[in-house]
Amino acid sequence: MVTTTPSGKTSTATARAVRGGEGKPLLSIRDFKVEYRTGGGATVQAVRGVDLDLYPGESLALVGESGCGKTTFGLGLLRLLPRLGHASGKVIFNRGDGTEIDILGLDGRDLREFRWRDAAMVFQGAMNAFNPVLKIRAHMHDTMRAHTKATRQEIEDRAGELLRLVRLEPERVMDCYPHELSGGMRQRVLIAMSLLLEPEVLILDEPTTALDILTQRSIVDVLHEVRERLGFSMIFISHDLSLAAELADRVATMYAGRLVETGGVRDLFYRPRHPYTLGLIKAVPPIVGDLPDLESIPGGPPSLAALPKGCTFNPRCKFATDECREAEPDLLPVTDEPGSAHDVACIHWKDVHLDREVPNQDLGTAS
Amino acid sequence: MSALEKTPETTAESRTPLMTLAGVSQVFDTKAGPIRAVDNIDLSVNPGEVLCLVGESGSGKTTAARMAAGLARPTDGKVEFAGNDIWSMNRSDFGRFRRGVQYVHQDPYASLNPTRTILQTITAPLLKHRVVKGNKAAADKAAELLTKVDLTPPENYLPKFPHQLSGGQRQRVSVARALTLDPKLIIADESTSMLDVSIRISVLAMLGRLRDDLGVGFLFITHDLAIAKYFGWNGKTAVMYLGRIVEFGPTPKIINAPTHPYTRALIDAIPEPDPDLTKTKGRESLRSLEIPSLAHLPSGCSFHPRCPLFEDGLCDGEVPQLVEIRPGQSAACHVVARDGAGEVRPDEPVA
Numbered sequence: 001m002v003t004t005t006p007s008g009k010t011s012t013a014t015a016r017a018v019r020g021g022e023g024k025p026l027l028s029i030r031d032f033k034v035e036y037r038t039g040g041g042a043t044v045q046a047v048r049g050v051d052l053d054l055y056p057g058e059s060l061a062l063v064g065e066s067g068c069g070k071t072t073f074g075l076g077l078l079r080l081l082p083r084l085g086h087a088s089g090k091v092i093f094n095r096g097d098g099t100e101i102d103i104l105g106l107d108g109r110d111l112r113e114f115r116w117r118d119a120a121m122v123f124q125g126a127m128n129a130f131n132p133v134l135k136i137r138a139h140m141h142d143t144m145r146a147h148t149k150a151t152r153q154e155i156e157d158r159a160g161e162l163l164r165l166v167r168l169e170p171e172r173v174m175d176c177y178p179h180e181l182s183g184g185m186r187q188r189v190l191i192a193m194s195l196l197l198e199p200e201v202l203i204l205d206e207p208t209t210a211l212d213i214l215t216q217r218s219i220v221d222v223l224h225e226v227r228e229r230l231g232f233s234m235i236f237i238s239h240d241l242s243l244a245a246e247l248a249d250r251v252a253t254m255y256a257g258r259l260v261e262t263g264g265v266r267d268l269f270y271r272p273r274h275p276y277t278l279g280l281i282k283a284v285p286p287i288v289g290d291l292p293d294l295e296s297i298p299g300g301p302p303s304l305a306a307l308p309k310g311c312t313f314n315p316r317c318k319f320a321t322d323e324c325r326e327a328e329p330d331l332l333p334v335t336d337e338p339g340s341a342h343d344v345a346c347i348h349w350k351d352v353h354l355d356r357e358v359p360n361q362d363l364g365t366a367s
Numbered sequence: 368m369s370a371l372e373k374t375p376e377t378t379a380e381s382r383t384p385l386m387t388l389a390g391v392s393q394v395f396d397t398k399a400g401p402i403r404a405v406d407n408i409d410l411s412v413n414p415g416e417v418l419c420l421v422g423e424s425g426s427g428k429t430t431a432a433r434m435a436a437g438l439a440r441p442t443d444g445k446v447e448f449a450g451n452d453i454w455s456m457n458r459s460d461f462g463r464f465r466r467g468v469q470y471v472h473q474d475p476y477a478s479l480n481p482t483r484t485i486l487q488t489i490t491a492p493l494l495k496h497r498v499v500k501g502n503k504a505a506a507d508k509a510a511e512l513l514t515k516v517d518l519t520p521p522e523n524y525l526p527k528f529p530h531q532l533s534g535g536q537r538q539r540v541s542v543a544r545a546l547t548l549d550p551k552l553i554i555a556d557e558s559t560s561m562l563d564v565s566i567r568i569s570v571l572a573m574l575g576r577l578r579d580d581l582g583v584g585f586l587f588i589t590h591d592l593a594i595a596k597y598f599g600w601n602g603k604t605a606v607m608y609l610g611r612i613v614e615f616g617p618t619p620k621i622i623n624a625p626t627h628p629y630t631r632a633l634i635d636a637i638p639e640p641d642p643d644l645t646k647t648k649g650r651e652s653l654r655s656l657e658i659p660s661l662a663h664l665p666s667g668c669s670f671h672p673r674c675p676l677f678e679d680g681l682c683d684g685e686v687p688q689l690v691e692i693r694p695g696q697s698a699a700c701h702v703v704a705r706d707g708a709g710e711v712r713p714d715e716p717v718a
């Protein structure tokens with residue numbers, strides 16, 4: 001059910017995930033920026049020039065600490081920013097039929113059609129934001145009717161099919177009010193709803209945060225399954241690296257509004273080349289094995305209103321030199337292996353290696 | 368921080384547990400009828416020791432912690448501090464208990480008064496309980512405490528208001544405030560859950576130093592077993608499910624060789640920060656995803672409707688008691704009590 005076989009051989013989804021991989025990217029994002037007006041004529045740039053391609057069938061994880069701009073990026077892509085937010089740059093969506101859509105130029109009808117049909121988003125915390133007076137059935141029908149001419153029966157059938165796919169019983173769930181469902185059930189309803197119009201791209205913002213472990217597991221398994229069946233591309237936003245390890249073909253690390261590293265999931269976890277990605281990996285406690293040797297990243301993310309000069313990570317970085325305080329490094333390839341894509345924005349990437357200490361066997365006997 | 372260190376508790380004192388919950392229950396009256404949020408649990412924490420309380424949302428962790436802190440009175444059972452029943456103490460002993468046991472909340476945003484500076488937040492209890500005399504001495508002590516929680520140099524933080532600090536810094540201030548009265552036990556209720564990974568580890572390391580250098584005991588509550596593992600490795604862990612303790616033992620055994628099917632399910636469900644490992648990890652499916660309501664607890668073992676080991680007639684009969692399965696490790700499961708925990712799984716270091 002997963003995209004990788006136990007032997008570690010990668011399946012088609014991963015193979016497609018590489019730069020210049022099979023066919024055209026589904027989403028092609030260039031110099032993408034988002035600014036927020038913060039009053040008194042001031043603005044902050046929360047996303048500061050992101051270049052990224054998303055390929056058909058690919059699952060991309062966007063990771064990074066709180067406030068680094070992950071949600072802003074997702075909202076900006078789907079043109080869902082609050083009124084004080086403004087997106088710029090170029091975002092091209094390739095419809096299967098060969099038409100290219102410039103997302104930032106869409107408006108009115110076209111924009112509505114793009115959302116849900118081409119791309120849908122499950123918002124951070126949205127499982128707590130259902131309309132409380134409408135039953136799940138009404139939510140499903142409203143969504144479908146707003147975008148299609150489907151008949152009542154067609155909607156019932158489609159909703160039923162998707163609910164079963166996310167392991168819910170339609171007979172039971174359709175007649176429930178949101179509060180009658182658990183958080184995990186609501187999250188699965190949302191995933192089903194977001195797939196009603198068969199979007200090519202699904203953006204999930206922290207889909208399992210605030211859910212219990214066993215519920216998280218059910219969401220993760222459901223995502224593996226629906227993706228396998230329906231073959232959409234997915235961008236999922238998470239501060240949880242373990243989730244990225246499990247669900248992503250490719251990972252992008254975000255820091256202070258920019259991507260500082262992108263690469264295949266195995267490259268990122270086993271051979272991270274940006275000190276920030278390295279720091280995040282070293283801070284996550286694994287559950288199997290002996291007492292892990294963890295390290296924290298000193299300090300916290302910078303304020304967007306006063307970004308450090310040069311590489312924005314430099315005040316927290318143990319590899320930093322004077323050169324790092326001069327110009328912000330570009331995201332550049334660190335491998336020329338054919339078929340592989342691993343880009344890093346760090347001038348000292350060659351010095352960055354993940355070497356986990358061999359865990360101390362003695363500690364295993366502590367009691 | 369060496370100048371601030373104290374000698375750990377003497378060995379004689381470490382014999383009596385700091386804190387004991389004996390057969391403690393908490394029943395709430397709700398619209399759906401009375402619910403047993405905590406049902407007859409036994410726990411104890413020794414000086415300088417960590418006891419982790421883990422379990423999913425609603426399992427009763429906070430309710431148990433509030434009883435341990437004397438913030439709620441148990442419906443049944445006894446809460447003892449240094450061997451004395453806290454609810455039959457005289458005023459001054461109760462006051463000593465309340466100072467000795469400090470509760471650090473989950474939410475650093477909500478637990479600090481937004482209108483007070485950090486200096487005011489920390490000096491208020493110092494002056495109120497006459498730990499020090501005079502504003503100057505209180506300010507010096509506040510600076511010393513901030514240093515203990517790694518907020519250095521303290522002058523940078525003392526004049527600030529909570530909203531001017533990051534989440535991790537605020538959580539450190541909460542801990543510094545808890546330290547004002549020189550506690551013997553800190554009850555940390557999801558104290559690092561809201562923090563980013565990178566910051567969480569440094570807060571845990573700071574708490575670890577209080578544990579090791581000052582001999583502070585911890586009742587450490589978390590829903591994150593990886594965090595319990597990291598902070599409580601040398602201590603014990605109790606796993607709660609719907610108000611009851613279902614497994615208890617040394618943390619490395621609970622994590623690496625769990626015996627109760629619920630603990631096993633929890634550990635298996637956790638994704639690993641390693642793409643190959645997490646995708647090949649064996650996982651047994653539960654029979655149901657639904658968590659029963661406390662108002663209508665399933666008969667017998669309350670995990671039975673979800674449990675992969677369920678046996679008709681056995682599991683839905685009596686409530687299973689905690690019994691020792693392996694030395695020092697006990698579980699409340701009829702099948703495991705009868706058959707043992709089976710083979711130690713191959714990926715387990717034998718603990």
Ligand SMILES: Nc1ncnc2c1ncn2[C@@H]1O[C@H](COP(=O)(O)OP(=O)(O)OP(=O)(O)O)[C@@H](O)[C@H]1O
Nearest residue numbers: 036046065066067068069070071072073082239304
């Ligand atoms: N409406 C807004 N006006 C001004 N600034 C905003 C607004 N929304 C977000 N920001 C700022 O933009 C930055 C990025 O926020 P965003 O919510 O995208 O981060 P995130 O990575 O999703 O964080 P989290 O993990 O906490 O969800 C933050 O510094 C935030 O304070």
Ligand SMILES: Nc1ncnc2c1ncn2[C@@H]1O[C@H](COP(=O)(O)OP(=O)(O)OP(=O)(O)O)[C@@H](O)[C@H]1O
Nearest residue numbers: 395397404423424425426427428429430431590661
């Ligand atoms: N004052 C109260 N009145 C009624 N029910 C309560 C009260 N406090 C807690 N409960 C219920 O008791 C049960 C245990 O709650 P508790 O807060 O102890 O769980 P928890 O393990 O701390 O969960 P979480 O991980 O979500 O913090 C829940 O079902 C909760 O709804």
Ligand code: SF4
Nearest residue numbers: 311314317319324346
């Ligand atoms: S460029 Fe310099 S400061 Fe930035 S991450 Fe690399 S080493 Fe650290």
Ligand SMILES: [Mg+2]
Nearest residue numbers: 070071072124
């Ligand atoms: Mg977000």
Ligand SMILES: [Mg+2]
Nearest residue numbers: 428429430556
């Ligand atoms: Mg709680």
